[in-house]
Amino acid sequence: MLNKSIMDGDNPDLTEERMKGAFDTDKMAAVIYGSEKFAIRRREITESISRIPQLADSKPFSFMTREEKISESCRKLSVLSEHWNQLIDTNNEEEALHLYREVLGLEGHAFSLHETMFIPSLVAQANDEQQEKWLGRAKRREIIGCYAQTEMGHGTNLRALETTATYYPSTQEFILHTPTETALKWWPGALGKSSNYAVVVADLVIRDTHYGAHPFMVQLRDEKTHNPLPGITVGDIGPKMAFNGADNGFLGFNQYKLPRDHMLMRHSRVEENGTYTKPPHAKIGYSSMVKVRSRMAMDQGLFMVSALVIAVRYSAVRRQGFLDDKSREVKVLDYQTQQHRLFPSIARAYAFIFCGFETIQLYDQLLIDVKNGDTSGMSDLHALTSGLKSVVTHQTGEGIEQARMACGGHGYSMASYISEIYGVAIGGCTYEGENMVMLLQLARYLVKSVELVKTGKSKELGPMMNYLAEPDTQIDLTSGPEAYVKVFQHAARRQVWKATDKFHQLMESGQSRDIAWNNSAVELTRASRLHTRLYIMETFIRRVSSISDVSIKKVLIDLVNVHVNYEVLDIGTYALEHVSSTQLDSIRSQLYSSLDTLRPNAVSLIDSFQISDMQLRSVLGRRDGHVYTNLFEWAKASPLNQTHVLPSVNQYLKPMMDKAKL
Numbered sequence: 001m002l003n004k005s006i007m008d009g010d011n012p013d014l015t016e017e018r019m020k021g022a023f024d025t026d027k028m029a030a031v032i033y034g035s036e037k038f039a040i041r042r043r044e045i046t047e048s049i050s051r052i053p054q055l056a057d058s059k060p061f062s063f064m065t066r067e068e069k070i071s072e073s074c075r076k077l078s079v080l081s082e083h084w085n086q087l088i089d090t091n092n093e094e095e096a097l098h099l100y101r102e103v104l105g106l107e108g109h110a111f112s113l114h115e116t117m118f119i120p121s122l123v124a125q126a127n128d129e130q131q132e133k134w135l136g137r138a139k140r141r142e143i144i145g146c147y148a149q150t151e152m153g154h155g156t157n158l159r160a161l162e163t164t165a166t167y168y169p170s171t172q173e174f175i176l177h178t179p180t181e182t183a184l185k186w187w188p189g190a191l192g193k194s195s196n197y198a199v200v201v202a203d204l205v206i207r208d209t210h211y212g213a214h215p216f217m218v219q220l221r222d223e224k225t226h227n228p229l230p231g232i233t234v235g236d237i238g239p240k241m242a243f244n245g246a247d248n249g250f251l252g253f254n255q256y257k258l259p260r261d262h263m264l265m266r267h268s269r270v271e272e273n274g275t276y277t278k279p280p281h282a283k284i285g286y287s288s289m290v291k292v293r294s295r296m297a298m299d300q301g302l303f304m305v306s307a308l309v310i311a312v313r314y315s316a317v318r319r320q321g322f323l324d325d326k327s328r329e330v331k332v333l334d335y336q337t338q339q340h341r342l343f344p345s346i347a348r349a350y351a352f353i354f355c356g357f358e359t360i361q362l363y364d365q366l367l368i369d370v371k372n373g374d375t376s377g378m379s380d381l382h383a384l385t386s387g388l389k390s391v392v393t394h395q396t397g398e399g400i401e402q403a404r405m406a407c408g409g410h411g412y413s414m415a416s417y418i419s420e421i422y423g424v425a426i427g428g429c430t431y432e433g434e435n436m437v438m439l440l441q442l443a444r445y446l447v448k449s450v451e452l453v454k455t456g457k458s459k460e461l462g463p464m465m466n467y468l469a470e471p472d473t474q475i476d477l478t479s480g481p482e483a484y485v486k487v488f489q490h491a492a493r494r495q496v497w498k499a500t501d502k503f504h505q506l507m508e509s510g511q512s513r514d515i516a517w518n519n520s521a522v523e524l525t526r527a528s529r530l531h532t533r534l535y536i537m538e539t540f541i542r543r544v545s546s547i548s549d550v551s552i553k554k555v556l557i558d559l560v561n562v563h564v565n566y567e568v569l570d571i572g573t574y575a576l577e578h579v580s581s582t583q584l585d586s587i588r589s590q591l592y593s594s595l596d597t598l599r600p601n602a603v604s605l606i607d608s609f610q611i612s613d614m615q616l617r618s619v620l621g622r623r624d625g626h627v628y629t630n631l632f633e634w635a636k637a638s639p640l641n642q643t644h645v646l647p648s649v650n651q652y653l654k655p656m657m658d659k660a661k662l
């Protein structure tokens with residue numbers, strides 16, 4: 001039995017699929033999660049959680065109001081606080097994230113920003129004394145923090161943030177102030193009701209000189225009463241498209257006094273007399289954003305996987321229509337269109353997760369380098385993660401939406417939970433930098449790279465940029481996945497050069513740099529996408545090549561084949577400049593046959609992520625596959641079904657109908 005999750009009593013259609021799997025799902029989990037040790041730890045943590053009944057949902061999440069969701073997550077956090085040390089190694093970030101995902105799901109909670117940005121900001125931006133003062137308290141959860149940067153009027157353009165932190169040497173204090181309505185902090189997660197501290201990003205002003213965005217540690221609420229401190233206006237911004245378990249908030253300051261040592265001073269300093277020391281790199285204060293962006297390929301990959309777990313399991317259980325055998329309807333997973341809808345997304349999810357491992361490690365290394373005074377890797381990682389967050393969030397949104405439609409009508413029901421996954425994941429297109437804006441950040445780097453090549457300085461090209469200097473070559477598509485990488489290299493190189501040339505020509509024609517940039521922007525974003533998709537493909541192939549287990553490698557090669565064929569067809573208009581239409585036809589045939597090859601392993605490939613029912617929160621996607629029974633039970637639990645006649649019927653509908661009868 002290769003798929004360890006086969007259980008007596010599961011839907012036989014799913015069991016049949018699990019029996020077909022040609023590899024061990026535990027071994028695949030070890031590849032997905034980076035090591036056998038961590039894959040085992042994940043299972044142990046999930047198992048331990050199931051032994052603490054208070055950590056179970058008190059009722060189906062889809063039937064909760066926003067207030068109930070917030071209260072439920074706080075209740076679970078308080079239960080968790082009694083069990084941290086027995087459940088996880090609290091110094092292990094990945095174990096902690098797994099625990100959070102399992103118990104609290106994806107709709108946000110009071111600690112969402114505490115772990116993801118507040119603590120990382122203290123780690124990267126606070127000096128040793130400040131860390132001594134706050135980091136331990138934050139890690140022990142004596143205080144709850146968030147990251148308050150975005151304002152009502154500005155999120156993207158950080159240089160235009162209006163909140164000021166003005167330093168007065170006479171009192172050795174900053175005065176934090178919100179000068180206009182548009183300067184209100186707006187959006188920060190867990191700010192509205194939960195956090196009592198925040199890392200606030202404000203424009204540093206000393207003697208009328210504006211030094212731009214800097215981070216400050218700010219107490220917002222009284223630690224005893226949790227009431228806002230005088231001079232602070234704080235609250236919740238209201239319901240959102242999703243993520244409603246989180247209290248994204250607003251925040252205003254009225255001449256709020258802050259001691260000098262509350263500016264985070266690892267990299268830039270303000271002395272008692274007001275002397276300012278600038279940081280070793282102008283953008284070092286942006287590190288918390290780079291941290292989250294470097295995680296987004298992994299996190300978005302997991303969002304997409306959740307939707308795919310639901311859609312693939314459901315598709316193996318749902319029977320509708322006939323193929324050859326007219327005596328029994330087929331599993332909808334046997335339709336080519338269904339496979340084409342789902343399998344390329346499975347491939348992307350694996351690819352994103354492999355990229356995510358790489359970028360998380362790159363960030364961790366950068367953090368060490370910067371602490372040792374070496375900021376040289378910052379631009380490379382900023383460019384890489386800017387492109388990656390944009391491409392993965394967009395493609396994840398597409399993949400989840402396809403997964404929803406693949407579940408037909410039941411996909412539209414909250415019983416599938418896919419709409420919630422979509423709503424949360426799609427927020428990633430906006431947060432941590434709006435996608436177009438971040439693609440244009442990568443484009444700056446790409447344009448500079450072409451300029452290096454043009455001026456004979458190819459040796460100075462950053463990592464992964466050498467292909468920009470290489471000539472086009474003949475592509476032999478029979479030579480395996482590497483040939484597809486070549487197609488992407490050709491297409492990306494051509495587009496990057498084309499966009500750069502356009503930008504240069506517009507400037508030569510007399511347009512200012514900014515106007516020429518804006519008039520080239522669509523082409524530039526296309527260049528960034530192609531470059532990023534090339535990186536994703538290369539990373540995927542590299543990772544799969546490094547695997548030694550034969551059965552795991554075989555199925556992952558099948559997945560790579562789906563990926564490379566699908567991706568090249570997806571960029572057909574660019575690819576056509578390098579491959580003939582006859583070659584594209586052959587790629588199409590190969591894609592269809594690779595879908596067919598992958599079919600028997602589809603359920604095992606998504607089971608391998610070992611996402612528990614508790615985390616999935618989907619009635620449709622449960623591991624047992626008893627879709628119809630589960631769906632009916634769930635509908636019966638609807639608050640509307642707890643009484644035969646609703647008060648609104650007696651109050652409005654009945655009198656209306658009675659009147660009509662007269």
Ligand SMILES: CCCCCCCCCCCCCCCCCCCCCCC/C=C/C(=O)SCCNC(=O)CCNC(=O)[C@H](O)C(C)(C)COP(=O)(O)OP(=O)(O)OC[C@H]1O[C@@H](n2cnc3c(N)ncnc32)[C@H](O)[C@@H]1OP(=O)(O)O
Pocket residue numbers: 084090091092093094096097112115116117120147149150155156157158159189283286287289290291292295299378379382430431432433434437441444445
């Ligand atoms: C018990 C258990 C305990 C255990 C604890 C462990 C717990 C686990 C911890 C987990 C940790 C992490 C987990 C993460 C998981 C994620 C889950 C998701 C959670 C969801 C929550 C959502 C949160 C959302 C938060 C936010 O959105 S915060 C706000 C984000 N805002 C933005 O991103 C704003 C975007 N704008 C910008 O970044 C900038 O304005 C800009 C880059 C667009 C432009 O900046 P600027 O104008 O200053 O610069 P220029 O364009 O002029 O460029 C000048 C040059 O500078 C370079 N540049 C810019 N930025 C950077 C950078 N960051 N680094 C390096 N270089 C940079 C440009 O490239 C230019 O260079 P050039 O001149 O050479 O071209």
Ligand SMILES: Cc1cc2nc3c(=O)[nH]c(=O)nc-3n(C[C@H](O)[C@H](O)[C@H](O)COP(=O)(O)OP(=O)(O)OC[C@H]3O[C@@H](n4cnc5c(N)ncnc54)[C@H](O)[C@@H]3O)c2cc1C
Pocket residue numbers: 113147148149150153154155156157186187188189243248427430431432433434435436437440
């Ligand atoms: C779920 C969620 C959670 C969030 N959590 C936090 C948080 O914890 N802390 C925090 O501080 N913030 C948070 N934010 C805010 C978020 O970071 C910003 O909304 C985001 O950075 C986008 O900025 P914006 O809203 O100003 O968009 P805008 O910049 O106003 O974008 C609007 C449009 O203008 C375009 N545009 C803007 N500038 C340019 C340009 N230079 N070139 C081309 N096009 C441009 C964009 O592409 C977009 O199409 C969160 C947001 C969401 C949705």
